[in-house]
Amino acid sequence: MNTTPFTCDECGLQCRTHEATGGTQRCPHCHARIERRKPGSAQRTAALLIAAGILYIPANLLPIFEVQLLGRTSNDTILEGVAQLIASGMWMIGAVVFIASIAVPLLKILGIGTLLLASRFKPDSTRLGRARLFRVVEAIGPWSMIDIFVVSLMVSLVRFGTLATFAPGPGAVCFACVVILTMLAVRGFDPRTIWDPVEEKV
Amino acid sequence: MVKIDHSVVRCTSCDGWQQLPPVPPSHRARCYRCRALLQRSKHPSLDVPLALSLAALIALAIANGTPFLSLEYAGIRQSNFLVTGAMALWQDDHFFLSLLVAFTGILAPATQISLVCYLLLSIRRGRLPWKFGRTLRLVTALGPWSMAGVYLIGVFVASAKLGQFAALVEGTGFYAFVAMVLLWTASSATLDPRALGRRPELNAGGAP
Numbered sequence A: 001m002n003t004t005p006f007t008c009d010e011c012g013l014q015c016r017t018h019e020a021t022g023g024t025q026r027c028p029h030c031h032a033r034i035e036r037r038k039p040g041s042a043q044r045t046a047a048l049l050i051a052a053g054i055l056y057i058p059a060n061l062l063p064i065f066e067v068q069l070l071g072r073t074s075n076d077t078i079l080e081g082v083a084q085l086i087a088s089g090m091w092m093i094g095a096v097v098f099i100a101s102i103a104v105p106l107l108k109i110l111g112i113g114t115l116l117l118a119s120r121f122k123p124d125s126t127r128l129g130r131a132r133l134f135r136v137v138e139a140i141g142p143w144s145m146i147d148i149f150v151v152s153l154m155v156s157l158v159r160f161g162t163l164a165t166f167a168p169g170p171g172a173v174c175f176a177c178v179v180i181l182t183m184l185a186v187r188g189f190d191p192r193t194i195w196d197p198v199e200e201k202v
Numbered sequence B: 001m002v003k004i005d006h007s008v009v010r011c012t013s014c015d016g017w018q019q020l021p022p023v024p025p026s027h028r029a030r031c032y033r034c035r036a037l038l039q040r041s042k043h044p045s046l047d048v049p050l051a052l053s054l055a056a057l058i059a060l061a062i063a064n065g066t067p068f069l070s071l072e073y074a075g076i077r078q079s080n081f082l083v084t085g086a087m088a089l090w091q092d093d094h095f096f097l098s099l100l101v102a103f104t105g106i107l108a109p110a111t112q113i114s115l116v117c118y119l120l121l122s123i124r125r126g127r128l129p130w131k132f133g134r135t136l137r138l139v140t141a142l143g144p145w146s147m148a149g150v151y152l153i154g155v156f157v158a159s160a161k162l163g164q165f166a167a168l169v170e171g172t173g174f175y176a177f178v179a180m181v182l183l184w185t186a187s188s189a190t191l192d193p194r195a196l197g198r199r200p201e202l203n204a205g206g207a208p
Protein backbone atom coordinates (compact mmCIF):
# COMPACT_ATOMS: atom_id res chain seq x y z
CA MET A 1 0.00 0.00 0.00
CA ASN A 2 1.20 3.49 -0.81
CA THR A 3 1.98 5.39 2.38
CA THR A 4 3.32 8.89 2.76
CA PRO A 5 4.81 10.07 6.03
CA PHE A 6 4.05 13.66 7.02
CA THR A 7 3.69 15.78 10.12
CA CYS A 8 0.21 16.37 11.53
CA ASP A 9 -0.64 20.07 11.22
CA GLU A 10 -2.15 20.24 14.70
CA CYS A 11 0.19 18.30 16.96
CA GLY A 12 3.31 18.12 14.81
CA LEU A 13 3.66 14.35 15.24
CA GLN A 14 4.52 12.11 12.33
CA CYS A 15 1.61 10.40 10.64
CA ARG A 16 1.18 8.16 7.65
CA THR A 17 -1.73 8.37 5.28
CA HIS A 18 -2.93 5.65 2.98
CA GLU A 19 -3.44 7.47 -0.25
CA ALA A 20 -5.49 4.67 -1.76
CA THR A 21 -8.31 4.94 0.78
CA GLY A 22 -10.57 7.96 0.77
CA GLY A 23 -12.88 9.26 3.48
CA THR A 24 -12.07 11.15 6.65
CA GLN A 25 -8.80 10.19 8.25
CA ARG A 26 -7.75 11.39 11.64
CA CYS A 27 -4.35 11.89 13.22
CA PRO A 28 -3.66 8.91 15.52
CA HIS A 29 -2.15 11.23 18.15
CA CYS A 30 -4.53 14.18 18.47
CA HIS A 31 -7.52 13.03 16.40
CA ALA A 32 -7.37 16.14 14.25
CA ARG A 33 -8.90 15.69 10.83
CA ILE A 34 -6.15 15.13 8.30
CA GLU A 35 -6.86 17.28 5.31
CA ARG A 36 -4.55 18.85 2.86
CA ARG A 37 -6.76 21.94 2.82
CA LYS A 38 -9.05 23.64 5.29
CA PRO A 39 -12.42 22.98 3.63
CA GLY A 40 -14.21 26.09 2.32
CA SER A 41 -11.38 28.21 3.66
CA ALA A 42 -11.65 31.09 1.19
CA GLN A 43 -15.43 31.53 1.46
CA ARG A 44 -15.47 31.36 5.27
CA THR A 45 -12.55 33.75 5.61
CA ALA A 46 -14.21 36.19 3.18
CA ALA A 47 -17.49 36.06 5.16
CA LEU A 48 -15.72 36.69 8.49
CA LEU A 49 -13.73 39.48 6.90
CA ILE A 50 -16.79 41.26 5.48
CA ALA A 51 -18.52 41.04 8.88
CA ALA A 52 -15.43 42.48 10.56
CA GLY A 53 -15.20 45.26 7.96
CA ILE A 54 -18.84 46.26 8.54
CA LEU A 55 -18.45 46.25 12.34
CA TYR A 56 -15.25 48.26 12.09
CA ILE A 57 -17.36 51.33 11.24
CA PRO A 58 -19.60 51.40 14.39
CA ALA A 59 -16.61 50.29 16.47
CA ASN A 60 -14.94 53.56 15.56
CA LEU A 61 -17.98 55.85 15.44
CA LEU A 62 -19.82 54.74 18.59
CA PRO A 63 -18.47 55.62 22.04
CA ILE A 64 -16.25 52.95 23.60
CA PHE A 65 -16.37 54.61 27.06
CA GLU A 66 -19.19 56.25 28.99
CA VAL A 67 -17.58 58.28 31.74
CA GLN A 68 -19.43 59.98 34.59
CA LEU A 69 -17.18 62.35 36.44
CA LEU A 70 -18.60 64.69 39.10
CA GLY A 71 -22.03 64.74 37.48
CA ARG A 72 -20.67 65.33 33.99
CA THR A 73 -21.21 62.58 31.44
CA SER A 74 -18.94 62.19 28.48
CA ASN A 75 -18.85 59.58 25.74
CA ASP A 76 -15.58 58.92 24.02
CA THR A 77 -14.88 57.05 20.82
CA ILE A 78 -11.53 55.33 20.33
CA LEU A 79 -10.18 58.26 18.32
CA GLU A 80 -11.31 60.81 20.95
CA GLY A 81 -9.53 58.74 23.60
CA VAL A 82 -6.34 58.90 21.54
CA ALA A 83 -6.77 62.66 21.04
CA GLN A 84 -7.18 63.15 24.82
CA LEU A 85 -4.01 61.19 25.54
CA ILE A 86 -2.04 63.24 23.01
CA ALA A 87 -3.56 66.49 24.29
CA SER A 88 -2.37 65.67 27.83
CA GLY A 89 1.14 65.16 26.53
CA MET A 90 1.17 61.35 26.53
CA TRP A 91 1.74 61.04 22.83
CA MET A 92 3.65 57.75 23.21
CA ILE A 93 0.70 56.00 24.86
CA GLY A 94 -1.63 57.75 22.43
CA ALA A 95 0.39 56.31 19.56
CA VAL A 96 0.25 52.81 21.10
CA VAL A 97 -3.55 52.99 21.39
CA PHE A 98 -3.88 54.40 17.87
CA ILE A 99 -1.74 51.64 16.36
CA ALA A 100 -3.37 48.84 18.38
CA SER A 101 -6.99 49.93 18.08
CA ILE A 102 -7.27 51.68 14.73
CA ALA A 103 -4.31 50.69 12.55
CA VAL A 104 -3.96 46.99 13.50
CA PRO A 105 -7.60 45.96 12.83
CA LEU A 106 -7.56 47.88 9.52
CA LEU A 107 -4.24 46.30 8.56
CA LYS A 108 -5.64 42.85 9.37
CA ILE A 109 -8.78 43.41 7.27
CA LEU A 110 -6.83 44.86 4.30
CA GLY A 111 -4.03 42.27 4.63
CA ILE A 112 -6.29 39.22 4.60
CA GLY A 113 -8.41 40.83 1.86
CA THR A 114 -5.29 41.25 -0.27
CA LEU A 115 -4.25 37.64 0.39
CA LEU A 116 -7.70 36.34 -0.58
CA LEU A 117 -7.77 38.34 -3.81
CA ALA A 118 -4.17 37.49 -4.66
CA SER A 119 -4.78 33.77 -4.08
CA ARG A 120 -7.48 34.06 -6.74
CA PHE A 121 -5.30 35.60 -9.43
CA LYS A 122 -2.07 33.96 -8.26
CA PRO A 123 0.67 36.37 -9.29
CA ASP A 124 3.60 34.00 -8.81
CA SER A 125 6.26 36.65 -8.24
CA THR A 126 4.66 37.87 -4.99
CA ARG A 127 4.41 34.48 -3.24
CA LEU A 128 7.12 34.97 -0.64
CA GLY A 129 5.86 38.49 0.05
CA ARG A 130 2.35 37.16 0.63
CA ALA A 131 3.62 34.40 2.92
CA ARG A 132 5.39 37.09 4.95
CA LEU A 133 2.32 39.34 4.96
CA PHE A 134 0.30 36.44 6.40
CA ARG A 135 2.83 35.92 9.20
CA VAL A 136 2.75 39.65 10.04
CA VAL A 137 -1.05 39.70 10.11
CA GLU A 138 -1.04 36.55 12.27
CA ALA A 139 1.44 38.04 14.75
CA ILE A 140 -0.22 41.43 15.24
CA GLY A 141 -3.67 39.91 15.78
CA PRO A 142 -3.94 39.86 19.60
CA TRP A 143 -2.59 43.38 20.06
CA SER A 144 -5.84 45.03 19.10
CA MET A 145 -7.34 43.71 22.36
CA ILE A 146 -5.58 46.46 24.35
CA ASP A 147 -8.60 48.79 24.38
CA ILE A 148 -10.94 46.04 25.63
CA PHE A 149 -8.58 45.39 28.56
CA VAL A 150 -8.37 49.14 29.23
CA VAL A 151 -12.18 49.27 29.38
CA SER A 152 -12.33 46.37 31.85
CA LEU A 153 -9.65 47.91 34.06
CA MET A 154 -11.31 51.33 34.06
CA VAL A 155 -14.73 49.83 34.86
CA SER A 156 -13.34 47.88 37.80
CA LEU A 157 -11.09 50.64 39.15
CA VAL A 158 -13.31 53.70 38.74
CA ARG A 159 -16.24 52.80 40.99
CA PHE A 160 -16.79 55.77 43.23
CA GLY A 161 -20.59 55.87 43.30
CA THR A 162 -21.86 59.30 42.30
CA LEU A 163 -18.37 60.82 42.14
CA ALA A 164 -17.05 58.87 39.20
CA THR A 165 -18.11 55.78 37.30
CA PHE A 166 -17.03 54.20 34.12
CA ALA A 167 -19.01 52.00 31.72
CA PRO A 168 -18.29 50.41 28.35
CA GLY A 169 -20.17 52.00 25.46
CA PRO A 170 -21.80 50.24 22.48
CA GLY A 171 -18.60 50.80 20.50
CA ALA A 172 -16.73 48.47 22.88
CA VAL A 173 -18.93 45.48 21.96
CA CYS A 174 -18.56 46.22 18.23
CA PHE A 175 -14.82 46.59 18.68
CA ALA A 176 -14.55 43.28 20.58
CA CYS A 177 -16.45 41.61 17.73
CA VAL A 178 -14.04 43.12 15.18
CA VAL A 179 -11.10 41.69 17.14
CA ILE A 180 -12.65 38.21 17.39
CA LEU A 181 -13.83 38.13 13.75
CA THR A 182 -10.47 39.26 12.34
CA MET A 183 -8.64 36.68 14.47
CA LEU A 184 -11.00 33.94 13.25
CA ALA A 185 -10.52 35.17 9.66
CA VAL A 186 -6.74 34.93 10.02
CA ARG A 187 -7.06 31.43 11.46
CA GLY A 188 -9.44 30.46 8.66
CA PHE A 189 -7.15 31.58 5.88
CA ASP A 190 -5.06 28.74 4.55
CA PRO A 191 -1.53 30.03 3.76
CA ARG A 192 -0.93 26.95 1.62
CA THR A 193 -3.24 28.36 -1.05
CA ILE A 194 -0.54 30.97 -1.68
CA TRP A 195 1.70 28.21 -3.04
CA ASP A 196 -0.93 26.17 -4.83
CA PRO A 197 0.18 26.33 -8.46
CA VAL A 198 3.66 25.10 -7.60
CA GLU A 199 3.92 21.33 -7.74
CA GLU A 200 7.37 20.65 -6.41
CA LYS A 201 8.90 17.82 -4.48
CA VAL A 202 12.39 17.97 -3.09
CA MET B 1 5.41 -1.22 9.71
CA VAL B 2 6.87 1.41 7.45
CA LYS B 3 9.98 3.14 8.73
CA ILE B 4 9.30 6.87 8.98
CA ASP B 5 12.09 9.09 7.77
CA HIS B 6 12.07 11.96 10.27
CA SER B 7 14.38 14.06 8.10
CA VAL B 8 11.75 14.44 5.38
CA VAL B 9 9.17 16.97 6.51
CA ARG B 10 6.27 18.82 5.01
CA CYS B 11 6.06 22.53 5.79
CA THR B 12 2.74 23.20 7.53
CA SER B 13 2.54 26.70 6.04
CA CYS B 14 2.99 25.90 2.37
CA ASP B 15 2.92 22.08 1.96
CA GLY B 16 6.43 22.03 0.57
CA TRP B 17 8.26 18.72 1.09
CA GLN B 18 11.87 19.04 2.04
CA GLN B 19 14.86 17.26 3.49
CA LEU B 20 15.59 18.70 6.92
CA PRO B 21 19.26 18.52 7.93
CA PRO B 22 20.06 18.22 11.67
CA VAL B 23 19.59 21.65 13.24
CA PRO B 24 22.62 22.72 15.32
CA PRO B 25 21.95 24.09 18.84
CA SER B 26 20.52 27.63 19.02
CA HIS B 27 19.72 27.57 15.32
CA ARG B 28 16.41 27.48 13.51
CA ALA B 29 15.41 25.72 10.35
CA ARG B 30 13.19 27.64 7.97
CA CYS B 31 11.18 26.42 5.02
CA TYR B 32 13.16 26.68 1.79
CA ARG B 33 10.43 28.54 -0.06
CA CYS B 34 8.03 30.28 2.36
CA ARG B 35 10.62 30.86 5.14
CA ALA B 36 8.22 29.64 7.86
CA LEU B 37 9.85 28.26 11.00
CA LEU B 38 10.19 24.50 10.59
CA GLN B 39 12.18 23.41 13.60
CA ARG B 40 14.39 24.72 16.32
CA SER B 41 17.57 22.90 17.30
CA LYS B 42 16.96 19.22 17.67
CA HIS B 43 16.98 18.15 21.31
CA PRO B 44 17.89 20.96 23.69
CA SER B 45 17.36 20.35 27.39
CA LEU B 46 13.79 20.48 28.60
CA ASP B 47 14.91 21.73 32.02
CA VAL B 48 15.10 25.38 30.97
CA PRO B 49 11.56 25.70 29.59
CA LEU B 50 10.27 23.52 32.45
CA ALA B 51 11.85 25.72 35.13
CA LEU B 52 10.56 28.87 33.39
CA SER B 53 7.05 27.43 33.00
CA LEU B 54 6.87 26.34 36.65
CA ALA B 55 8.09 29.77 37.76
CA ALA B 56 5.46 31.38 35.51
CA LEU B 57 2.79 29.15 37.08
CA ILE B 58 3.81 30.23 40.59
CA ALA B 59 3.89 33.89 39.51
CA LEU B 60 0.41 33.49 38.03
CA ALA B 61 -0.89 32.05 41.31
CA ILE B 62 0.55 35.02 43.22
CA ALA B 63 -0.86 37.45 40.63
CA ASN B 64 -4.32 36.00 41.16
CA GLY B 65 -4.17 35.85 44.94
CA THR B 66 -2.78 39.27 45.84
CA PRO B 67 -4.07 42.81 45.19
CA PHE B 68 -3.40 43.89 41.63
CA LEU B 69 -3.97 47.63 41.46
CA SER B 70 -5.59 50.17 43.73
CA LEU B 71 -6.88 53.63 42.97
CA GLU B 72 -7.30 56.51 45.37
CA TYR B 73 -9.82 59.18 44.52
CA ALA B 74 -11.42 61.78 46.83
CA GLY B 75 -10.20 59.89 49.89
CA ILE B 76 -11.73 56.57 48.79
CA ARG B 77 -9.47 53.67 48.04
CA GLN B 78 -10.66 51.16 45.44
CA SER B 79 -8.65 47.92 45.51
CA ASN B 80 -8.56 45.52 42.67
CA PHE B 81 -7.64 41.89 42.00
CA LEU B 82 -6.75 40.44 38.62
CA VAL B 83 -10.23 38.94 38.22
CA THR B 84 -11.98 42.14 39.31
CA GLY B 85 -11.78 43.54 35.77
CA ALA B 86 -13.90 40.72 34.38
CA MET B 87 -16.14 40.58 37.50
CA ALA B 88 -17.03 44.28 37.37
CA LEU B 89 -18.12 43.92 33.73
CA TRP B 90 -20.24 40.90 34.71
CA GLN B 91 -21.92 42.80 37.53
CA ASP B 92 -22.76 45.62 35.13
CA ASP B 93 -24.40 43.08 32.76
CA HIS B 94 -21.71 43.28 30.08
CA PHE B 95 -21.49 39.48 29.92
CA PHE B 96 -19.87 39.23 26.50
CA LEU B 97 -17.04 41.62 27.33
CA SER B 98 -16.63 40.04 30.76
CA LEU B 99 -16.22 36.52 29.35
CA LEU B 100 -13.86 37.77 26.64
CA VAL B 101 -11.62 39.52 29.18
CA ALA B 102 -11.68 36.57 31.61
CA PHE B 103 -10.87 34.09 28.83
CA THR B 104 -8.11 35.96 27.02
CA GLY B 105 -6.58 37.67 30.05
CA ILE B 106 -6.61 34.92 32.66
CA LEU B 107 -8.14 31.60 31.63
CA ALA B 108 -6.28 30.97 28.35
CA PRO B 109 -2.80 31.86 29.72
CA ALA B 110 -3.42 29.86 32.91
CA THR B 111 -4.57 26.79 30.96
CA GLN B 112 -1.65 27.06 28.55
CA ILE B 113 0.97 27.36 31.29
CA SER B 114 -0.48 24.52 33.40
CA LEU B 115 -0.72 22.17 30.41
CA VAL B 116 2.84 22.89 29.29
CA CYS B 117 4.08 22.21 32.85
CA TYR B 118 2.18 18.91 32.85
CA LEU B 119 3.51 17.87 29.43
CA LEU B 120 7.12 18.74 30.25
CA LEU B 121 7.03 17.03 33.66
CA SER B 122 5.66 13.81 32.12
CA ILE B 123 8.14 13.77 29.25
CA ARG B 124 11.04 14.46 31.59
CA ARG B 125 10.11 11.30 33.49
CA GLY B 126 10.20 9.42 30.19
CA ARG B 127 6.47 8.92 30.01
CA LEU B 128 4.26 9.78 27.08
CA PRO B 129 1.73 12.14 28.70
CA TRP B 130 -1.87 11.00 28.85
CA LYS B 131 -3.79 12.38 25.85
CA PHE B 132 -0.51 13.83 24.59
CA GLY B 133 -1.64 14.81 21.10
CA ARG B 134 -4.89 16.40 22.22
CA THR B 135 -3.22 18.33 25.03
CA LEU B 136 -0.56 19.64 22.67
CA ARG B 137 -3.23 20.62 20.17
CA LEU B 138 -5.11 22.52 22.89
CA VAL B 139 -1.93 24.37 23.87
CA THR B 140 -1.24 25.50 20.29
CA ALA B 141 -4.90 26.33 19.62
CA LEU B 142 -5.01 28.57 22.71
CA GLY B 143 -1.88 30.42 21.54
CA PRO B 144 -3.46 33.40 19.76
CA TRP B 145 -6.14 33.76 22.48
CA SER B 146 -3.67 33.85 25.34
CA MET B 147 -3.14 37.59 25.78
CA ALA B 148 -1.42 38.17 29.11
CA GLY B 149 1.21 40.40 27.49
CA VAL B 150 -1.44 42.48 25.76
CA TYR B 151 -3.27 42.78 29.10
CA LEU B 152 -0.11 44.22 30.59
CA ILE B 153 0.06 46.95 27.93
CA GLY B 154 -3.61 47.60 28.71
CA VAL B 155 -2.64 48.19 32.36
CA PHE B 156 -0.06 50.79 31.29
CA VAL B 157 -2.58 52.60 29.08
CA ALA B 158 -5.24 52.53 31.83
CA SER B 159 -2.82 53.87 34.44
CA ALA B 160 -1.81 56.67 32.07
CA LYS B 161 -5.46 57.62 31.60
CA LEU B 162 -6.27 57.39 35.31
CA GLY B 163 -3.08 59.06 36.41
CA GLN B 164 -4.56 62.38 35.37
CA PHE B 165 -7.04 62.53 38.22
CA ALA B 166 -6.20 59.82 40.75
CA ALA B 167 -3.20 58.05 42.23
CA LEU B 168 -2.76 54.51 41.00
CA VAL B 169 -0.80 52.13 43.23
CA GLU B 170 0.56 48.84 41.91
CA GLY B 171 0.14 45.87 44.26
CA THR B 172 2.11 42.64 44.65
CA GLY B 173 -0.19 40.99 42.13
CA PHE B 174 0.80 43.46 39.44
CA TYR B 175 4.51 42.72 39.80
CA ALA B 176 3.80 38.99 39.90
CA PHE B 177 1.81 39.41 36.67
CA VAL B 178 4.73 41.22 35.00
CA ALA B 179 7.04 38.39 36.13
CA MET B 180 4.60 35.81 34.77
CA VAL B 181 4.49 37.47 31.33
CA LEU B 182 8.29 37.67 31.15
CA LEU B 183 8.83 34.08 32.35
CA TRP B 184 6.20 32.68 30.01
CA THR B 185 7.65 34.60 27.03
CA ALA B 186 11.09 33.21 27.83
CA SER B 187 9.69 29.71 28.24
CA SER B 188 7.87 29.85 24.87
CA ALA B 189 11.05 31.08 23.20
CA THR B 190 13.01 28.05 24.43
CA LEU B 191 10.35 25.45 23.68
CA ASP B 192 9.36 23.87 20.38
CA PRO B 193 6.05 22.15 21.11
CA ARG B 194 5.99 20.33 17.78
CA ALA B 195 9.28 18.61 18.57
CA LEU B 196 8.06 17.25 21.93
CA GLY B 197 6.71 14.04 20.41
CA ARG B 198 10.14 13.18 19.04
CA ARG B 199 12.03 13.67 22.32
CA PRO B 200 14.68 11.02 23.01
CA GLU B 201 13.24 10.67 26.54
CA LEU B 202 10.23 9.00 24.93
CA ASN B 203 11.38 5.65 23.59
CA ALA B 204 8.10 5.40 21.76
CA GLY B 205 9.59 7.68 19.11
CA GLY B 206 6.34 9.49 18.47
CA ALA B 207 4.11 6.44 18.08
CA PRO B 208 1.02 6.42 20.31
Ligand SMILES: [Zn+2]
Binding pocket: A008, A009, A010, A011, A012, A013, A027, A028, A029, A030, A031, A032, B133
Ligand atom coordinates in the same frame (compact mmCIF):
# COMPACT_ATOMS: atom_id res chain seq x y z
ZN1 LIG C 1 -2.04 15.22 15.31
Ligand SMILES: [Zn+2]
Binding pocket: B011, B012, B013, B014, B015, B016, B031, B032, B033, B034, B035, B036
Ligand atom coordinates in the same frame (compact mmCIF):
# COMPACT_ATOMS: atom_id res chain seq x y z
ZN1 LIG D 1 6.93 26.47 3.69
